[in-house]
Amino acid sequence: MGSFSIWHWLIVLVIVMLVFGTKKLRNIGQDLGGAVKGFKDGMKDADAAADASTQQKISGGQTLEGEAREKVEKTHS
Template identity: 45%
Template sequence: MSLAHWMLVAVVVMLVFGPKRLAEAGKGLGQGIRSFKQGLDTSDRDRE
């Protein structure tokens, strides 16, 4: 897919979900990734 297609998809997602719900989803995704990385770091320390 080209950049134009991805931009169109982003616009449609913004229209469907709205900026507030999209921001909340992004925040939740960021927290999930952060938690996952912390879990990996903890498991690496436990192995040593």
């Protein structure tokens, strides 16, 4: 009772096709695929922005550290 056979799934598929029609199902599939692709692209962009931000922080920290060393060396001289 808990598992469905291939015949159950075929009957469900036929009923869904009769209710919605193949054109509407195709449009739903395209919309869903576009949404997934957009989500993946957005995640890649967010990762790239986070990496760029991290690189700026690292570079900025090294610059400040270098400037601090120069100031310390000048005051000790």
